[in-house]
Amino acid sequence: xxxxxxxxxxxxxxxxxxxxxxxxxxxxxxxxxxxxxxxxxxxxxxxxxxxxxxxxxxxxxxxxxxxxxxxxxxxxxxxxxxxxxxxxxxxxxxxxxxxxxxxxxxxxxxxxxxxxxxxxxxxxxxxxxxxxxxxxxxxxxxxxxxxxxxxxxxxxxxxxxxxxxxxxxxxxxxxxxxxxxxxxxxxxxxxxxxxxxxxxxxxxxxxxxxxxxxxxxxxxxxxxxxxxxxxxxxxxxxxxxxxxxxxxxxxxxxxxxxxxxxxx
Amino acid sequence: xxxxxxxxxxxxxxxxxxxxxxxxxxxxxxxxxxxxxxxxxxxxxxxxxxxxxxxxxxxxxxxxxxxxxxxxxxxxxxxxxxxxxxxxxxxxxxxxxxxxxxxxxxxxxxxxxxxxxxxxxxxxxxxxxxxxxxxxxxxxxxxxxxxxxxxxxxxxxxxxxxxxxxxxxxxxxxxxxxxxxxxxxxxxxxxxxxxxxxxxxxxxxxxxxxxxxxxxxxxxxxxxxxxxxxxxxxxxxxxxxxxxxxxxxxxxxxxxxxxxxxxxxxxxxxxxxxxxxxxxxxxxxxxxxxxxxxxxxxxxxxxxxxxxxxxxxxxxxxxxxxxxxxxxxxxxxxxxxxxxxxxxxxxxxxxxxxxxxxxxxxxxxxxxxxxxxxxxxxxxxxxxxxxxxxxxxxxxxxxxxxxxxxxxxxxxxxxxxxxxxxxxxxx
Numbered sequence: 173x174x175x176x177x178x179x180x181x182x183x184x185x186x187x188x189x190x191x192x193x194x195x196x197x198x199x200x201x202x203x204x205x206x207x208x209x210x211x212x213x214x215x216x217x218x219x220x221x222x223x224x225x226x227x228x229x230x231x232x233x234x235x236x237x238x239x240x241x242x243x244x245x246x247x248x249x250x251x252x253x254x255x256x257x258x259x260x261x262x263x264x265x266x267x268x269x270x271x272x273x274x275x276x277x278x279x280x281x282x283x284x285x286x287x288x289x290x291x292x293x294x295x296x297x298x299x300x301x302x303x304x305x306x307x308x309x310x311x312x313x314x315x316x317x318x319x320x321x322x323x324x325x326x327x328x329x330x331x332x333x334x335x336x337x338x339x340x341x342x343x344x345x346x347x348x349x350x351x352x353x354x355x356x357x358x359x360x361x362x363x364x365x366x367x368x369x370x371x372x373x374x375x376x377x378x379x380x381x382x383x384x385x386x387x388x389x390x391x392x393x394x395x396x397x398x399x400x401x402x403x404x405x406x407x408x409x410x411x412x413x414x415x416x417x418x419x420x421x422x423x424x425x426x427x428x429x430x431x432x433x434x435x436x
Numbered sequence: 437x438x439x440x441x442x443x444x445x446x447x448x449x450x451x452x453x454x455x456x457x458x459x460x461x462x463x464x465x466x467x468x469x470x471x472x473x474x475x476x477x478x479x480x481x482x483x484x485x486x487x488x489x490x491x492x493x494x495x496x497x498x499x500x501x502x503x504x505x506x507x508x509x510x511x512x513x514x515x516x517x518x519x520x521x522x523x524x525x526x527x528x529x530x531x532x533x534x535x536x537x538x539x540x541x542x543x544x545x546x547x548x549x550x551x552x553x554x555x556x557x558x559x560x561x562x563x564x565x566x567x568x569x570x571x572x573x574x575x576x577x578x579x580x581x582x583x584x585x586x587x588x589x590x591x592x593x594x595x596x597x598x599x600x601x602x603x604x605x606x607x608x609x610x611x612x613x614x615x616x617x618x619x620x621x622x623x624x625x626x627x628x629x630x631x632x633x634x635x636x637x638x639x640x641x642x643x644x645x646x647x648x649x650x651x652x653x654x655x656x657x658x659x660x661x662x663x664x665x666x667x668x669x670x671x672x673x674x675x676x677x678x679x680x681x682x683x684x685x686x687x688x689x690x691x692x693x694x695x696x697x698x699x700x701x702x703x704x705x706x707x708x709x710x711x712x713x714x715x716x717x718x719x720x721x722x723x724x725x726x727x728x729x730x731x732x733x734x735x736x737x738x739x740x741x742x743x744x745x746x747x748x749x750x751x752x753x754x755x756x757x758x759x760x761x762x763x764x765x766x767x768x769x770x771x772x773x774x775x776x777x778x779x780x781x782x783x784x785x786x787x788x789x790x791x792x793x794x795x796x797x798x799x800x801x802x803x804x805x806x807x808x809x810x811x812x813x814x815x816x817x818x819x820x821x822x823x824x825x826x827x828x829x830x831x832x833x834x835x836x837x838x839x840x841x842x843x844x845x846x847x848x849x850x851x852x853x854x855x856x857x858x859x860x861x862x863x
Contacts, residue, residue, distance in 0.1 A: 224475045226473045228472075230467055238473060264827065264828050264862035267479060275661065275662070276662060276686055282602075284528075286570070286571040287571055292686060292691060294689050294734040380465060382465075397468040411471075422617040426664070428619070428620035432562060432613070434516065435478075
């Protein structure tokens with residue numbers, strides 16, 4: 173009797189549980205674009221700032237190069253993308269060279285020749301700054317995010333994190349990475365891991381954001397580990413330090429200012 | 437059944453791939469755990485020492501025999517310091533000590549490249565006084581709007597255009613610049629400080645760069661996203677005012693295009709060259725254009741290629757160039773000397789091709805190649821370089837060949853082929 177009753181009730185219970193579950197999911201479904209924007213805010217202050225980025229490159233487990241960049245960054249007035257002035261501090265052969273990045277307008281300046289040369293986004297990828305400036309980018313401005321999954325992954329510090337997995341598709345044709353997979357900590361919107369892809373779907377690099385510390389009032393990643401997509405033995409470690417809130421005047425962010433730039 | 441086996445194999449492969457990726461990620465993170473990377477401190481100095489040794493094959497009369505050995509030691513110093521709020525001091529100097537074994541001789545050339553004080557009266561208003569390397573232009577191989585290039589090359593150590601841009605004298609000048617959001621206005625006055633060049637080893641050689649009064653006004657303003665043209669007006673004591681224009685544009689993710697133009701009423705280069713030597717020649721002033729336009733394309737595997745078309749309306753056309761070489765050795769020599777001093781082109785049209793390949797074959801190895809092709813006499817300069825670098829040192833092997841008939845732009849060079857090895861160390 174009891175069993176028969178149960179058999180009769182079971183489909184209804186399943187239907188009810190399904191409906192409740194679906195309803196709960198629909199009610200709680202986080203907005204992927206908002207998660208992405210919140211994760212951008214974890215990486216970058218929403219006011220002009222400066223920081224020092226140190227890059228160490230490894231090939232097959234051996235350190236092959238190191239460099240230090242001083243980055244001065246500011247969001248566009250209309251809340252758009254970051255514009256950055258990047259100064260090469262080390263190695264000695266590149267010291268005091270500058271790169272200006274304002275959207276897709278990129279200029280490279282060499283104080284030895286006093287020449288400002290316009291470069292393409294593809295050309296930018298030739299140097300260390302290709303990695304150096306991925307820190308100051310507002311992904312939510314150039315990508316449409318969708319929630320692909322919610323899953324547990326190992327973060328850069330080998331801790332298991334419950335993460336939203338977002339699929340980012342470029343909304344402008346001239347971005348460097350056409351698709352990105354991004355895992356963001358579901359409890360605090362901290363970026364945990366990203367995978368960057370070309371238009372053809374080739375994996376360009378994997379990035380782990382780790383060693384969170386308080387910088388300018390927010391827990392921010394102080395290290396990003398980048399693994400090349402083609403050659404996993406090519407690893408770049410980026411460390412961020414000396415975060416400082418500072419004025420970055422509009423007049424700095426143009427070609428004609430490059431020969432003038434001399435931070436005190 | 438077969439489909440089932442295929443599916444199982446695919447699933448196994450994917451799982452194995454994911455596991456491998458996870459393993460390599462963990463290896464990378466372990467490596468990063470032990471990374472030691474204290475940030476470097478910015479320095480006001482940049483100093484390097486460069487040694488070079490090579491052999492130059494000479495072009496003898498009627499034969500291609502003979503060669504000389506060359507050695508060079510160079511010391512290059514740059515100093516740039518803010519010494520008080522709003523004040524900045526800049527100094528750049530280079531010493532080249534050259535040895536030529538056959539015939540045996542040594543000479544030293546010191547190039548006082550820059551030395552000036554800069555004062556920011558306000559954040560957007562700046563003044564500079566001293567010897568300044570004021571460079572204008574967006575092209576790579578030929579810069580019609582680089583008006584202060586005349587007489588600036590004191591010691592040429594490589595055909596690489598980047599080396600020639602770095603190793604040149606600034607001009608004595610007073611410069612002011614006003615900046616605003618998206619643009620700037622620059623005004624320069626460069627006075628006459630000496631009459632004649634002075635090639636003595638340690639002479640600052642004001643006579644090469646400041647042998648007449650000159651002035652320049654340049655204005656640039658961003659008129660649309662990514663479009664920032666620059667207009668220039670330039671005047672000098674011995675010629676009419678010239679106008680200039682620079683523009684770059686991003687064509688796509690990997691291609692930058694550029695155009696650089698200068699135009700104005702001016703004598704032909706030949707008349708100017710002869711007049712400077714006191715030789716009378718009728719004034720042939722007319723509106724003449726100079727243009728350089730090109731593209732730089734970068735591939736996904738780190739190769740960059742620049743193709744540039746160059747035009748000089750003040751230079752000789754093919755018929756007059758051929759005739760000058762055949763009929764007037766004196767005129768030809770004076771013309772070549774004046775064109776070289778002005779950093780200009782001797783004939784109307786040329787093509788310039790420049791390619792670089794970073795991390796070619798092995799990491800840290802950069803390969804570069806350049807061809808300059810004279811359309812009028814079909815002579816050409818070919819140059820190759822392989823450069824390997826560490827953080828503080830570089831080693832390079834360079835090869836250069838000048839080819840063409842005896843009175844052509846490149847064939848007339850006494851140096852037929854140059855091979856040299858270069859070692860550079862940064863302190």
